[in-house]
Amino acid sequence: MAESQENFPDFTKMSNDFYKQWEQSMTQWWDQVIDSPAFLDAMGKNAAGYAKARGSWQKSMDDMAEKMHVPGKGDLVRLARICTMLEERLLRQEDHILLLQDRLETLEKEALQGRIEAAEARLELRDRLQKMEDLLVKLADAPADARRRKSAE
């Protein structure tokens, strides 16, 4: 029984092998077809013809809509295009505002830094003035002390 099973052909393997061979040959055939200049030329002409027909059909639909005094696709597209352009302008304005905001922030930082530096300079000046004032008081007191010492003698 086991021996007969071993001799029995494996149809799954056979069909897979057959499929692989068939796929390989078909791939080779397709490669030749779709890379050939004649095929590409024909496909190009086909695409151009289809696009031209599509454009003509669209134009005829718009013409018909115009004759019927109803808005056609072309009118709606024009309207939507205006909206798109307006949106683009708004986005550019947003760009400008953000750029200005960045510059203001930089200026603000610079101005703040300037104010801090000015305040520090004023504090430094005040300290120096205070020191000078103390020295003057000491100097002013010095002759009086000398007179007092002399009169006591």
Place this chain on the structure above:
Amino acid sequence: MLQRAENYSRFLVSDPVAKAKIGQSPNRIIHHDRKAVVRLFAPAEVKHQPVFVSMPLINTWTIFDLLPGRSVVESLNKAGVPVYLLDWGRPGPEDSQINLELLIDGTLRRSMDRTRRDAKTRYGADQVDAIGYCVGGTYLTILLARYPDLARRLALLATPIDFHASGRLSLWANPETFPLDEVIDGHGNFPAEMMKQSFAWLRPMGQLAKWKSLWDKSENADFRTLWAAMEAWNNDNTDFAGAAYREYVRRCYFDNALMAGGWKLGGETVDLSKGKAPALVLAAADDHIVPPVAAFALKDRWGAPVVARTLRGGHVGVCVGKELPAALLEWIRA
């Protein structure tokens, strides 16, 4: 076999993709920029400097927060990193004239500026680190080359720099065969459905492989949840603003201007050598949209030191694996 077929059918009949809940981590919006918003994912305890994430414009931001346990923002938050994520929103027909200057110098620069201000107020951080994924990373790289002081460091994931090394995508996006002007003139914006189909066609057999992997693992409940979430995200493409797409494809794919130079944006030359932020470039080993060589090209152009590292996975799979959060955390802690 029959049991598997039953599981498979039951799962698909239950409409799992529509029911998949992705992008569930709590967040608050700190800035509106037309349709784009900056979302703050705040951690319970702040341990690191905040990061700003610029997502791609092609799909939604939810790939960075796909499911609990498979979310980059959740992993970063758990490690104590505040995440500010730029969700570009969904452009409508009225946005078809929004060009790259408005996206990069406008929305992206403003979003980073508002993030910096918010991070300073909220977390006392003077600067933020920036992360970019795919085309969101390309835009972030251009922005940081123009305004180097906006971020302290830069990490890029699967971000194309050398667009001519982008494999099949660069072969397709060439001026000879790709009718860029006709497509944008006809549609206004580059349609999400066309984007989805283009990416699907990059690997035609990948579509079949997706269904086969579900068949093979249909008995694994975690895999089914992940499969449905990935499908929900994959199906949710967004339109690409027409004027921006025109300029992006012309400059990046047609001219490869980030490598060749000569690209003027807002009257100023885009010069990656002016970048000052040290950069970490992460690439996915199996990435068929941005192969590692296309991402690592930053090393030859960036004005600051660049560390390159390859992670396992593909362009999208890398976001739901364990390696990416670990690599980002290592970078944040450094």
